Amino acid sequence: MQKEHQPYNIQPADRLANVSEYYFSRKLKEVAQMNAEGKNVISLGIGSPDMPPSEETVNVLCEQAKRPDAHGYQPTVGIPELRKAMADWYKRWYHVDLDPATEIQPLIGSKEGILHVTLALVNPGDQVLVPNPGYPTYTSLNKILGSEIVNYNLREDNHWQPDFDELEKMDLSRVKIMWTNYPNMPTGANATMELYEKLVNFARRHNIVIVNDNPYSFILNKKPLSILNVPGAKECCIEFNSMSKSHNMPGWRVGMLATNAQFIQWILKIKSNIDSGTFRPMQLAAAQAYNNSVEWHEEANVNVYSRRRQLAEEIMKVLGCSFDPNQVGMFLWGRIPESYNDVEELTEKVLHEARVFITPGFIFGSNGKRYIRISLCAKEEKLAEALERIKKIMEQNKISDYGIRFKTHRTSGN
Numbered sequence: 182m183q184k185e186h187q188p189y190n191i192q193p194a195d196r197l198a199n200v201s202e203y204y205f206s207r208k209l210k211e212v213a214q215m216n217a218e219g220k221n222v223i224s225l226g227i228g229s230p231d232m233p234p235s236e237e238t239v240n241v242l243c244e245q246a247k248r249p250d251a252h253g254y255q256p257t258v259g260i261p262e263l264r265k266a267m268a269d270w271y272k273r274w275y276h277v278d279l280d281p282a283t284e285i286q287p288l289i290g291s292k293e294g295i296l297h298v299t300l301a302l303v304n305p306g307d308q309v310l311v312p313n314p315g316y317p318t319y320t321s322l323n324k325i326l327g328s329e330i331v332n333y334n335l336r337e338d339n340h341w342q343p344d345f346d347e348l349e350k351m352d353l354s355r356v357k358i359m360w361t362n363y364p365n366m367p368t369g370a371n372a373t374m375e376l377y378e379k380l381v382n383f384a385r386r387h388n389i390v391i392v393n394d395n396p397y398s399f400i401l402n403k404k405p406l407s408i409l410n411v412p413g414a415k416e417c418c419i420e421f422n423s424m425s426k427s428h429n430m431p432g433w434r435v436g437m438l439a440t441n442a443q444f445i446q447w448i449l450k451i452k453s454n455i456d457s458g459t460f461r462p463m464q465l466a467a468a469q470a471y472n473n474s475v476e477w478h479e480e481a482n483v484n485v486y487s488r489r490r491q492l493a494e495e496i497m498k499v500l501g502c503s504f505d506p507n508q509v510g511m512f513l514w515g516r517i518p519e520s521y522n523d524v525e526e527l528t529e530k531v532l533h534e535a536r537v538f539i540t541p542g543f544i545f546g547s548n549g550k551r552y553i554r555i556s557l558c559a560k561e562e563k564l565a566e567a568l569e570r571i572k573k574i575m576e577q578n579k580i581s582d583y584g585i586r587f588k589t590h591r592t593s594g595n
Contacts, residue, residue, distance in 0.1 A: 199324040204317065204544045212538050223567045224538045225493075225556045228366070228511050230429045232485065235477055238428070238470040245462030255458030258449065259287035266468035267437050274399075275407040283442035284415070286449060289434045289459065291394055294421045295322050295360075297455070298392055298438070301447040303328050303357045310359040312343070314367055314545030314552075316394065319360045331356065334548060337505075337516070341370035345379060353387045362394040364402060367545050367554045369508025372398065377408045384417040390444075396423035396436075397510040399482045401490065415441045426511060427482060428470045435459065435467045486511060489557040492564035496555060499572050500527065513555045514542070524550055535570040 201207075205227055212222050233239065245251055258264070261281070268281040279285055288294045295318055303309060305327030311319045313332040320330055333348055335341045343361075361380060363372035372395075384391045391408065398405035408418050419440040425431035438448070493513040497504050502515035521527045524541040531537050540556070542549030559567070 196325050196327075200321045203321070208538070212532075215536070220536050222532070222536045222538055223559065223563050223570070225496075225559055225564070225567060226538045226540045227558065228426065228556050229431050229558050230426060230511070231558050231560065232429045232481060234429050234433075234466075234470055235473050238430075238466050238473075241469040242462050242466035245465050248462070251461050253461075255461050255464065257453040257456065257458050259285075259458070260461060260464050263287055263464040263468045266471040267439075270471040271407065271409075271439065274405055275410060277407050277409045277439075279409075279439050280442070283445060284439055286438050286445050286452070287459065287464070288421070288436040288438060289456065290425065290436045291396065291421045291423055292318055292322070293456075294436060294438050295319065295392075296326075297448050297451045298419060299323055299326050299328060299358070300451045301444075302390060306355075307357045308355040310348075310356055310389075312360060312362065312365075313547060314542060314549035315360065316362060316366060317544060329355070332546065333359075335365070335368065335370075336548060337368075341365055341368040342376055343380075345383060348383065353389065356387070356389050358390050358392055359384065360392050360394070361408075363406075363408075364395075364397040364400075364509045366397060366510060367512060367540075367542065367549065367552075368514045369505065369510045369512060371402065371507070371509045372406045372408075374406065374410065377406065377411050377414070380408065381411045381414045381417060385413070389417070391418045392421070393418060394421045396421070396426045399427040399478060400509060400511045401483060401486050402509040403483065409439060415439075419444060424467060424470060427478070428467075428473065429481060430467070430470065433463060433467065435463065486557050488561055489559070489564055492561060492568055493555045493557060496564070496568050496571055499568065499575055500531075500553075502553060511557045513557065514552055515555070516552050524553060528553060530574070531571060534574045535567070537567045537570055 208226070212224060215222050264281040264285050264287065267285050267287070268279045271277045271279050299322060303323070303326065306329060308329045308331050309323050310333050311323065311330050312335050314335060323330055331351070333343055335343065363376065364370065380391050383389070393408040395407060408414050408420055419438055421436060421438050423436040424433060425436070490513060494504070494506070497513060497515040501518040504513060504515035508514060517524055517527050524543055528539055528541045531539055540554040542552030542554060
């Protein structure tokens with residue numbers, strides 16, 4: 182029996198010591214506080230599309246949600262209509278054949294996919310290869326699950342692709358998974374068939390599973406590719422895809438993975454013990470969205486982002502940052518000038534003086550510590566206003582620096 186005045190003392194699980202709060206979760210609290218103080222911060226941080234899904238998609242959701250029989254539990258494997266739509270979409274856009282019954286698994290999103298794949302394939306203490314720079318969740322979720330993180334380098338001088346010579350020199354005997362993400366976030370490096378062929382060859386020779394995260398292949402990119410285009414890739418690769426970016430549906434939490442039937446069954450064993458499926462009207466609406474026209478994709482994923490990208494490039498130029506104009510995806514990645522001691526000196530200055538939030542590259546890994554990332558998920562007028570605000574503070578700094586140099590020169594002259 183508990184003593185009357187004994188303090189109640191519960192401690193968190195040890196695994197929480199291995200991770201911290203997600204950077205954007207923490208930083209957006211600061212931005213929200215600044216906005217509460219009337220500072221009107223323009224956020225160019227997160228990649229959350231600000232445009233709606235297609236009208237047909239929303240109509241199906243509303244119509245189906247009115248049905249009295251639409252509100253029950255759904256199968257973990259997803260409804261047949263959605264799985265067929267996913268398979269048809271892969272055939273139409275990527276020219277990849279998938280069996281909708283055995284080679285596709287709908288997901289709530291990529292974060293869920295990372296969790297389920299790791300639980301299905303990786304034992305605590307096994308190693309996983311994680312890109313540096315890369316999506317922070319690859320690292321954080323694997324740490325939570327007890328995987329040993331082994332970073333592999335992505336560098337600008339190698340077009341942000343894996344250095345296979347460097348990888349071959351590593352001890353890969355305990356590696357189970359290699360996480361890849363092309364088109365790449367945060368760097369904007371595009372996928373190529375040559376890269377995908379190298380990855381598949383590497384995986385087969387070293388008995389490693391490649392998990393390619395592919396949500397950006399439609400954004401500013403007229404030739405989407407899949408790693409599953411490579412012959413034999415299904416045997417050793419899993420590919421994530423998402424409706425968040427390419428279909429303007431980030432809040433819907435609808436994604437998918439595609440791979441061989443055996444991997445699907447292992448992943449389903451995990452998933453079926455964690456969730457009970459997705460709202461049926463949402464699945465039917467998602468199936469409709471996979472039928473969006475070529476014209477819809479051209480306008481939503483190319484034309485709109487092209488106009489925004491021009492403004493983001495101007496912001497980079499005003500900040501003195503260099504960037505690769507061939508980047509794709511919904512961000513612009515740029516290297517900061519050498520005059521700054523570190524990237525936060527620049528991003529904090531822009532946040533507190535121009536009231537514009539841009540992402541420092543260090544959050545993606547040490548190879549991003551001299552870079553910034555600008556999101557294109559803001560209306561053109563907001564990007565234009567951000568550009569003017571940043572121009573103003575940079576001009577003020579030039580005047581201030583000139584005044585200091587002039588005063589120093591006069592003093593030394595006396």
